[in-house]
Amino acid sequence: MANDVTQPLLEVKDLHTRFHTHRGIVQAVNGISFGIREGELVGLVGETGCGKSVTARSVLGLVRPPGRIAEGRITYDGIDLRSLSRREFRKLRGTGISFVPQNPWGALNPILRIERQFRNVIRAHTDASRQECWDMSLAMLQKVGIQGPERILKGYAHQLSGGMAQRVVMAIALVLNPRLVIADEPTTGLDVTIQRQILDMVMQLLEEERRAMLLVTHDLGVVAQYCHRVIVMYAGKIVEEGPVSEVFVEPAHPYTQALLAAIPRPGHKLVSLRGRVPSLIDYPAGCPFHDRCDFAFEPCSAEEPLLCELSTGRRSACHLSKGVSELDAR
Ligand SMILES: Nc1ncnc2c1ncn2[C@@H]1O[C@H](COP(=O)(O)OP(=O)(O)OP(=O)(O)O)[C@@H](O)[C@H]1O
Ligand SMILES: [Mg+2]
Structure with missing residues (x-):
């Protein structure tokens, strides 16, 4: 497991990635911050359309018009990735950050x-x-x-x-x-047994060689088994983040609770959650999850909860879970 005190190998700060479409501006990634340390395997989960792929593509310098990174800082090993030309980025791929896309063909x-x-x-x-x-x-x-x-x-x-x-x-x-592998649903579309065989192999290999990984996946079982940390995205934001050993045992955010309760059969998409992800063009007021949340109360439809630290490395954005940072501020 990665050492907690080391500087992150990859650091993303306040990233905003938008798509300018004829219907309006899609806020695909809406102010997210996270880090990945050397040797750390991190799962990125959330329903379809929550901004996982756009996050991965933003880090890799692969967002193309009508999309663009509007704000934010992305650093890899001290290098400001947003300042790299396509050529410099290509140089970094392979040995620094490499990408496993969803479609091998x-x-x-x-x-x-x-x-x-x-x-x-x-x-x-x-x-x-x-x-x-x-x-x-x-x-x-x-x-x-x-x-x-x-x-x-x-x-x-x-x-x-x-x-x-x-x-x-x-x-x-x-x-x-490479020191960091970013894989976006690398086995989707394959037979379920083969999916698992491939992921088993790759995750074990990365763990043995102490490589870092950001794994975008719908398979929470794989995250539970191999990842050290999990980041949960909803409507372009991070709503919960923490060590797998804590988040899977005691999820803090009602969205994470719903995702875990709806764990599908291996390889199937998450479908059984009530309601839908809100439009990322007309971003709702309040908590983006409030109209689907069983625990919503008065402030949830009016005020957006901040992502607060609950304990070291554990964050959640929910009015119900008051973080230590918020409590300290009083
Ligand atoms: N080229 C594009 N033009 C307009 N909107 C886009 C484009 N690419 C992505 N989006 C929008 O950005 C949002 C986030 O999409 P993204 O592909 O990151 O979702 P995802 O979490 O990877 O979903 P899935 O699990 O289905 O892969 C969605 O609302 C999507 O419609
Ligand atoms: Mg995707």
Whole structure:
């Protein structure tokens, strides 16, 4: 487990990412702050449309018009990521921060052998020989559970099954041993058993090698099993955050309580919560969750609760849970 006193490897402060659409401005990410320390595995959860992918893409410099980061600071290992050019960002990917997208087919080149795709990534950062690239690729494919990796390296993307393609994409993302991996629902769309096999493999690997990860997922079981910390997003904001061992046992926010109560069968989306996420164009007054909350009382529809620290590393934004910082302020 990561050491509590170390500086975060990744630090996001007051991030606002908006999409300018003909219907209005979508406040997809609305003032979030969090950090990820070296070696820490962090789960990012919340219903569909809550801003998880936009958060991941903002960190990775992948927000494109009509979207833009309107405000906020994102630092990785002391580097201000918002000041990087696309080229500098590409340089950072692979060894610094690497990305595992949801759709492996979009990440693989259909006309290059898999071997060549590994080599391109390795050679963008090192001067490894062809043989060294081959050996590194082979070893990495074995680590993600691919048997007969020689055959895979010599083949093309279209020869792979969905599960195999996702393993290959992960192996390419991990081959240079990045310090931080950002994965956005990396196994969605695959058979449930295969999803779990792949995640088991990758999470164990990252844990062993003390890599940090931000895992965007709907699978709370995976978060419970592998992540050190969990961040819960709702309507573009963080509503709860803390160590998995605490949040899953005693969730502070009614939204987290509802999510945990609605834990779906593995691999299924969270569907059984009453009501819907509010429009991110006309952001509601008060707490964004108030009209779905069983515990809502007078202030909830009028005043937005601040995200307060309940205990070290534990935060919640709810009028019912008074944080130590708020109490101290009195
Ligand atoms: N290109 C875009 N143009 C306009 N709005 C967008 C765009 N991309 C995302 N959004 C909006 O930003 C909000 C957050 O979307 P995001 O994709 O981050 O949700 P998510 O939490 O990843 O959901 P899911 O679990 O379904 O992947 C949503 O309201 C979405 O409609
Ligand atoms: Mg998403």
